[in-house]
Amino acid sequence: DTAVSQTPKYLVTQMGNDKSIKCEQNLGHDTMYWYKQDSKKFLKIMFSYNNKELIINETVPNRFSPKSPDKAHLNLHINSLELGDSAVYFCASSLDTFSYEQYFGPGTRLTVT
Amino acid sequence: AQKITQTQPGMFVQEKEAVTLDCTYDTSDQSYGLFWYKQPSSGEMIFLIYQGSYDEQNATEGRYSLNFQKARKSANLVISASQLGDSAMYFCAIESGGGADGLTFGKGTHLIIQP
Numbered sequence: 001d002t003a004v005s006q007t008p009k010y011l012v013t014q015m016g017n018d019k020s021i022k023c024e025q026n027l028g029h030d031t032m033y034w035y036k037q038d039s040k041k042f043l044k045i046m047f048s049y050n051n052k053e054l055i056i057n058e059t060v061p062n063r064f065s066p067k068s069p070d071k072a073h074l075n076l077h078i079n080s081l082e083l084g085d086s087a088v089y090f091c092a093s094s095l096d097t098f099s100y101e102q103y104f105g106p107g108t109r110l111t112v113t
Numbered sequence: 114a115q116k117i118t119q120t121q122p123g124m125f126v127q128e129k130e131a132v133t134l135d136c137t138y139d140t141s142d143q144s145y146g147l148f149w150y151k152q153p154s155s156g157e158m159i160f161l162i163y164q165g166s167y168d169e170q171n172a173t174e175g176r177y178s179l180n181f182q183k184a185r186k187s188a189n190l191v192i193s194a195s196q197l198g199d200s201a202m203y204f205c206a207i208e209s210g211g212g213a214d215g216l217t218f219g220k221g222t223h224l225i226i227q228p
Contacts, residue, residue, distance in 0.1 A: 033215050041152075041202060045215030056214060090158060102208075102216060104150075104158035 003027050004105035006091050012111045013081055021076045021108045023091030029103075030096045031055075032074040034066060037088040037107070049074050050097050078110075086112045115140040115207050117219035124224050126195055133180070134190040134222050136205035142166075145209035147188040148216065149179065152202040161203075164188060200226045 004025045013019050025032065034046040048055045052068040063079045078085060091105040116139040126132045138147065149161040164172045164179045172179040180189040192199055202223050206216040 035215070041221050043204065043206075043216075043218040045217070048215050058215075088156065092158075101146075101148075101160065101163055103160070106157050109156075 004091055004093055004103050006089075006105040006108050008108060009106060010109050010111075012113065014113055015081055015083060017081050018077070018079045019081060019110070020078070021089055021091075021110070023074045023076070023105055024072055025091075025093040025103070025105075026072065027093060027095075027103060029093040030071060031094045032068065032071075033092040033094075033102065034074065034076050035090040035092060035104075037090060039087070043090070047074075047076075055097070081110075081112045083112050086110055115142070115145070115209055115217045117205050117207055117217055119205055119219035119222050121222045122220070124222060126224065126226055128197060128226050128228050129194055132192040132195050132199070132224065134192075134203050134205075134224065136188045136190065136219060138186050138188060138205070138207050140207060140209050142209035145207055147179070147181070148206040148208070149177070149188075149190045150204045150206065150218075151199075152204065152221075154201070158204075162190065195226050197226050197228060200224060 007022045031050045033048045037043045046060045047066045049068045065077045068074045088107045088109050090107045092102040094102045118137045145166045147164045151159040162174045162177045164181045176193045178191045202221045204221045205219045208216050
């Protein structure tokens with residue numbers, strides 16, 4: 001019955017590798033987001049998608065590529081991982097672009113060594 | 114551009130006391146929403162309360178209330194009768210221009226409830 005789920009919950013990998021984080025929501029929402037929370041707990045929007053279309057990309061390096069195969073899924077693929085990519089990544093969803101309330105997934109803790 | 118300022122990096126409060134967490138915001142939009150989220154040590158983001166810019170009444174959700182002062186651009190969270198389980202990080206956030214832009218968060222307040 002999880003509303004917004006993410007896999008994996010933890011991800012440890014080496015610099016230079018490519019990895020993906022998956023997000024799924026079963027709320028029937030049209031809009032999905034990726035946020036990054038750094039080591040100082042600061043949360044920042046990375047991407048937002050509405051109906052599988054990219055709406056915003058907030059100055060994120062192009063090593064990060066979101067992909068939305070359908071409205072219920074928004075995956076995050078990261079190429080050539082760097083130490084600075086270590087963070088917690090949260091997926092979130094909202095009913096549509098006019099709905100303010102967002103539901104967050106449990107987060108994925110990415111550690112790059 | 115919008116901005117959230119939370120001036121209290123950390124707070125210690127005695128159990129059962131009321132707590133006020135400060136939040137001021139800046140936006141040029143007339144229509145916006147203000148949020149508070151709780152993040153316990155387990156890491157998940159828990160939605161607490163929402164206030165729309167056109168809402169005339171302050172939002173309340175159980176022990177949580179939002180003290181919305183539009184002219185002062187403040188949206189303080191009040192927790193009544195604090196409990197040990199309230200110990201967590203608390204984030205204030207703003208969204209304007211519809212949900213497409215995502216939330217802009219403050220740096221958070223680390224609240225510790227002492228027995």
